[in-house]
Amino acid sequence: MTKHETDFIVVGGGVVGASIAYGLLRRGLTVNLLDEGDDAFRAARGNFGLVWVQGKGANSTAYARWTVQAAARWQSFSSALAALTGIDVQLQQRGGLHLCLDNSELARRDEELKGIASTIGEPYPYEILDRKAVQHRVLGVGPDVVGGSFCPMDGHANPLRLLKAMHAAVHMLGGTHVPGHHVEMIEYRSGAYELKTPHARFRAPRIVLAAGLGNRQLAPMVGLRAPVEPIRGQVLVCERALPFLDLPTLHVRQTGDGGIQIGDSKEDVGFDDGTSLEQMSQIAARAVRCFPDIGNLNVVRAWGALRVMTGDGLPIYEESSDQPGAFVISCHSGITLAAMHAEVLVHWLCGNPKPDLITGFNAERFDVQAH
Amino acid sequence: MSTFDVVVIGAGPSGITAALTAANRGLRTALIDEQLSPGGQIYRNVDAVDNGMQTILGPEYLHGRTLTTRLQHSTVTRIQGASVWQISDDLEIAYLQAGVSKTLSARHLILATGAMERPSPMPGWTLPGVMNAGAAQIMMKTAAAVPSGDVVLVGDGPLLLLVGKQLLDAGASIKGLIQTSPIAQAGKAMRHLPKALLAPGYLIKGLRLLTHLRAGRVPFFRTDEAVNILGSDRVRGVSFIHKGQRIELTVDTVLLHHGVIPNVQITRMLRLEHRWDVDQQTWKPCCDGHGRSSNPSITICGDGAGIAGALAAEASGAIAGLDACFALGNLSEGERQKLVRRPARAHRRQLRIRPFLDTLYRAPEWLSAPLDETVVCRCEEVTAGQIREMARLGCKGPNQTKFFSRSGMGPCQGRMCGLTVSSILAAENGVSIEETGYYRIRPPLKPIPLLALSQARVARSAGTERNSQPNEDPTHE
Amino acid sequence: MFKLIESDAPQRRRICEIFVDGEPCQAMIGEPLAAALLKANCVPMRYTPVSGAPRAPLCMMGVCFECLVEVDGTPNVQACATPVREGMHVRLIHGARSIGQLGGAAQ
Numbered sequence: 001m002t003k004h005e006t007d008f009i010v011v012g013g014g015v016v017g018a019s020i021a022y023g024l025l026r027r028g029l030t031v032n033l034l035d036e037g038d039d040a041f042r043a044a045r046g047n048f049g050l051v052w053v054q055g056k057g058a059n060s061t062a063y064a065r066w067t068v069q070a071a072a073r074w075q076s077f078s079s080a081l082a083a084l085t086g087i088d089v090q091l092q093q094r095g096g097l098h099l100c101l102d103n104s105e106l107a108r109r110d111e112e113l114k115g116i117a118s119t120i121g122e123p124y125p126y127e128i129l130d131r132k133a134v135q136h137r138v139l140g141v142g143p144d145v146v147g148g149s150f151c152p153m154d155g156h157a158n159p160l161r162l163l164k165a166m167h168a169a170v171h172m173l174g175g176t177h178v179p180g181h182h183v184e185m186i187e188y189r190s191g192a193y194e195l196k197t198p199h200a201r202f203r204a205p206r207i208v209l210a211a212g213l214g215n216r217q218l219a220p221m222v223g224l225r226a227p228v229e230p231i232r233g234q235v236l237v238c239e240r241a242l243p244f245l246d247l248p249t250l251h252v253r254q255t256g257d258g259g260i261q262i263g264d265s266k267e268d269v270g271f272d273d274g275t276s277l278e279q280m281s282q283i284a285a286r287a288v289r290c291f292p293d294i295g296n297l298n299v300v301r302a303w304g305a306l307r308v309m310t311g312d313g314l315p316i317y318e319e320s321s322d323q324p325g326a327f328v329i330s331c332h333s334g335i336t337l338a339a340m341h342a343e344v345l346v347h348w349l350c351g352n353p354k355p356d357l358i359t360g361f362n363a364e365r366f367d368v369q370a371h
Numbered sequence: 372m373s374t375f376d377v378v379v380i381g382a383g384p385s386g387i388t389a390a391l392t393a394a395n396r397g398l399r400t401a402l403i404d405e406q407l408s409p410g411g412q413i414y415r416n417v418d419a420v421d422n423g424m425q426t427i428l429g430p431e432y433l434h435g436r437t438l439t440t441r442l443q444h445s446t447v448t449r450i451q452g453a454s455v456w457q458i459s460d461d462l463e464i465a466y467l468q469a470g471v472s473k474t475l476s477a478r479h480l481i482l483a484t485g486a487m488e489r490p491s492p493m494p495g496w497t498l499p500g501v502m503n504a505g506a507a508q509i510m511m512k513t514a515a516a517v518p519s520g521d522v523v524l525v526g527d528g529p530l531l532l533l534v535g536k537q538l539l540d541a542g543a544s545i546k547g548l549i550q551t552s553p554i555a556q557a558g559k560a561m562r563h564l565p566k567a568l569l570a571p572g573y574l575i576k577g578l579r580l581l582t583h584l585r586a587g588r589v590p591f592f593r594t595d596e597a598v599n600i601l602g603s604d605r606v607r608g609v610s611f612i613h614k615g616q617r618i619e620l621t622v623d624t625v626l627l628h629h630g631v632i633p634n635v636q637i638t639r640m641l642r643l644e645h646r647w648d649v650d651q652q653t654w655k656p657c658c659d660g661h662g663r664s665s666n667p668s669i670t671i672c673g674d675g676a677g678i679a680g681a682l683a684a685e686a687s688g689a690i691a692g693l694d695a696c697f698a699l700g701n702l703s704e705g706e707r708q709k710l711v712r713r714p715a716r717a718h719r720r721q722l723r724i725r726p727f728l729d730t731l732y733r734a735p736e737w738l739s740a741p742l743d744e745t746v747v748c749r750c751e752e753v754t755a756g757q758i759r760e761m762a763r764l765g766c767k768g769p770n771q772t773k774f775f776s777r778s779g780m781g782p783c784q785g786r787m788c789g790l791t792v793s794s795i796l797a798a799e800n801g802v803s804i805e806e807t808g809y810y811r812i813r814p815p816l817k818p819i820p821l822l823a824l825s826q827a828r829v830a831r832s833a834g835t836e837r838n839s840q841p842n843e844d845p846t847h848e
Numbered sequence: 849m850f851k852l853i854e855s856d857a858p859q860r861r862r863i864c865e866i867f868v869d870g871e872p873c874q875a876m877i878g879e880p881l882a883a884a885l886l887k888a889n890c891v892p893m894r895y896t897p898v899s900g901a902p903r904a905p906l907c908m909m910g911v912c913f914e915c916l917v918e919v920d921g922t923p924n925v926q927a928c929a930t931p932v933r934e935g936m937h938v939r940l941i942h943g944a945r946s947i948g949q950l951g952g953a954a955q
């Protein structure tokens with residue numbers, strides 16, 4: 001069996017792992033990015049591409065602020081990525097809309113955003129819009145739309161291009177992306193971790209587990225826990241159309257290529273593993289109520305993607321206390337947080353103090369809740 | 372929503388026979404097809420074909436009427452103009468008919484969705500004026516039409532020769548037939564000749580086709596490289612190497628054909644097991660001798676299970692129909708064994724010719740390894756070179772490639788590029804095509820308008836009340 | 849691009865009129881719309897939304913999606929799988945479709 005040694009091993013080539021590998025490589029470290037086979041990456045491939053602030057962190061000021069900072073870094077993050085790889089990730093950050101279909105939904109929304117704004121301790125710009133004001137921002141909203149919320153920090157990017165750009169960057173910065181290697185075992189041996197896959201062994205003094213749902217199995221191997229659950233979300237993609245939707249909304253957005261993506265959101269839909277027809281139909285119905293004119297667009301693809309969720313929806317960023325140098329990173333909003341992961345988080349992974357904002361994001365918090 | 376014992380998808384020779392077999396044994400059977408009339412690809416429009424075309428298409432085509440007539444007089448519920456777009460694990464089948472999504476459910480499912488022509492990526496194949504040869508035949512069957520200008524045929528195989536003959540008889544102007552199967556294959560095929568001689572009449576038919584084309588003064592060419600299709604807004608000609616010389620023909624229409632392959636879209640969507648068939652150079656679903664797939668509630672028959680031709684499809688439909696009866700407890704093991712004997716024998720007889728044909732008309736290597744500039748994914752306009760670039764970026768399989776390059780993301784949902792993308796990746800990564808895998812196919816099987824999708828749930832629950840009558844056609848057609 | 853063959857029973861053919869980009873055009877009832885358009889020489893039949901490349905039907909059996917046209921106001925319909933009806937209004941598609949009245953409205 002061959003052995004490969006680097007400064008870091010990142011396990012998981014999804015959007016979270018790739019952001020971290022990219023960040024590490026930019027600091028001049030050597031990295032192996034281990035990844036599963038062709039049918040893996042469920043969350044990274046299935047996501048919706050929103051860079052989304054509004055409503056995030058209603059239960060945690062730290063997370064709200066972490067998200068705001070992430071969004072603020074996105075522009076320079078994507079420019080740097082484009083400068084390196086030549087890949088434009090089609091970031092648009094002119095604000096985003098959450099459309100509401102009845103007055104109680106709108107009132108709830110108002111309540112929630114007010115709550116975050118009053119506790120976050122920094123500017124939190126948003127507006128609650130009535131129907132007229134919504135119509136002022138986007139064309140073609142249906143008669144059922146009573147209003148919505150607007151946040152200028154929101155935006156969206158092309159998740160396909162983002163992942164591709166980060167993989168290209170890993171390549172260009174001399175990192176090694178090793179697909180088709182499912183990590184089976186992690187051992188600590190004479191000052192470094194050894195990761196065993198069916199085909200090879202990899203060695204590094206520091207390892208980052210960013211394997212999405214796979215972290216559940218991997219974290220205990222380094223004395224950590226990652227209590228994450230798969231939560232299915234469905235996305236529909238319609239054929240390309242001329243641009244009509246200027247701003248992304250939480251449920252419907254138009255990509256840079258003209259395709260319309262329609263999704264549900266964890267904030268609003270209590271989804272489960274329900275039958276696809278049921279789910280798809282429901283998602284489609286909401287989209288058509290929001291924008292009736294898209295009703296005759298053809299849906300060309302639909303998929304269920306598995307979200308990586310913790311019990312409280314907040315991330316886990318943790319270094320093993322018995323096995324220092326082993327980190328576990330689990331989070332849901334990998335696109336929004338990409339800039340934070342590649343920059344701020346990497347700073348910590350390299351041996352600097354953990355940022356104050358995320359000191360609480362340990363798996364321990366779930367033990368407290370259980371008692 | 373109505374429930375049937377057996378639902379058959381696809382009303383070609385295999386599907387019709389499967390449905391008749393199940394219905395004749397008293398099972399409540401439905402037969403769904405996209406087309407407005409039964410017959411599948413080979414017997415397309417057979418009940419309404421134009422007078423002038425009947426003699427040209429010949430008795431083998433008109434044979435389809437025996438099937439459609441039996442179908443008409445059967446108890447099979449026919450659901451036509453209905454395109455299946457999603458099937459749930461518990462066999463609830465959603466289909467789109469006249470813009471409305473409807474559902475029905477099955478206790479056992481038979482897939483008889485047939486074949487499609489192997490995509491023929493080569494320089495210029497996206498130009499208007501390029502068509503599949505089978506498509507030109509469909510023009511004869513459904514519209515009594517032939518190309519109005521000069522035609523060249525490119526590729527190989529029995530269907531290409533047949534279409535060539537039919538076009539000639541119908542008055543098309545054929546400027547040439549460019550054969551692409553490697554000449555060395557002829558020698559290899561000889562091994563299978565003795566077995567082929569036992570097949571009923573195929574060889575004689577083939578020779579007759581060749582003689583007919585030569586008598587019609589169709590020039591034959593052969594090439595070992597990709598044919599260049601020329602033109603900017605439309606085809607204006609082809610250029611290729613024949614016996615070491617570059618030849619250019621000026622034509623208006625190019626008809627491509629490199630054999631047919633199972634259309635695996637539906638079997639892939641259902642996540643049934645597939646294997647790579649080295650001889651036929653295609654994927655096919657894994658089935659047992661009765662057509663039962665890796666899902667015990669699903670049986671597959673006809674060309675969708677592996678290419679064997681129309682008469683074999685008919686026999687395999689009967690086998691699949693019996694398998695469904697057996698699966699539902701309508702037949703005992705012993706009874707099935709007795710009843711399956713005849714169709715199984717007919718099926719075996721039809722299969723004898725395959726090794727010979729598969730070897731003789733093996734698709735050329737260059738077809739699965741197109742030049743870098745050649746468009747592979749027609750919908751998203753992704754070239755072979757771009758796919759190779761994805762391999763260099765670390766893509767081991769077609770799904771990551773799709774995500775990075777958009778290949779397979781357009782309206783055809785990967786039907787036109789799936790085979791080529793997997794072949795290119797396998798070659799580039801130096802692994803087998805089986806290890807490389809195939810696109811993960813997701814619903815909808817066919818694009819469905821968002822509005823129809825949004826009403827699908829409502830339509831289903833409404834259907835429950837409306838269609839409580841057994842045996843009633845849930846389409847109210 | 850295609851022509852109707854001669855027939856000794858032409859009266860059996862049920863001819864009707866359809867409209868292609870507003871122009872009247874003859875077709876046979878029940879034949880695939882794509883076939884009627886090929887006979888009327890509507891080639892290229894569409895231009896792709898990706899690069900504007902010209903295209904025409906490839907497969908005539910519903911798998912290639914090269915025959916997309918607008919039929920009676922519904923865009924991106926497979927013409928090879930749509931039977932001709934008397935008086936049908938067909939529009940050939942140039943590039944990406946527009947959404948309702950909103951075509952290209954944004955930006």
Ligand SMILES: Cc1cc2nc3c(=O)[nH]c(=O)nc-3n(C[C@H](O)[C@H](O)[C@H](O)COP(=O)(O)OP(=O)(O)OC[C@H]3O[C@@H](n4cnc5c(N)ncnc54)[C@H](O)[C@@H]3O)c2cc1C
Nearest residue numbers: 381383384385404405411412455484485505673674680681
């Ligand atoms: C274009 C073409 C031309 C051919 N011409 C000849 C010929 O001249 N002579 C010859 O010997 N062989 C010919 N073949 C081969 C021949 O078609 C097959 O051997 C034979 O038709 C196989 O029968 P089948 O029942 O398996 O499938 P098919 O006859 O292909 O029937 C499949 C049916 O399934 C339907 N279907 C598919 N998907 C769906 C869905 N999602 N929902 C609803 N319905 C669906 C299709 O509309 C079709 O009617 C041709 C093949 C092709 C592709």
Ligand code: FES
Nearest residue numbers: 908912913915928
């Ligand atoms: S011509 Fe291929 S789908 Fe219509």
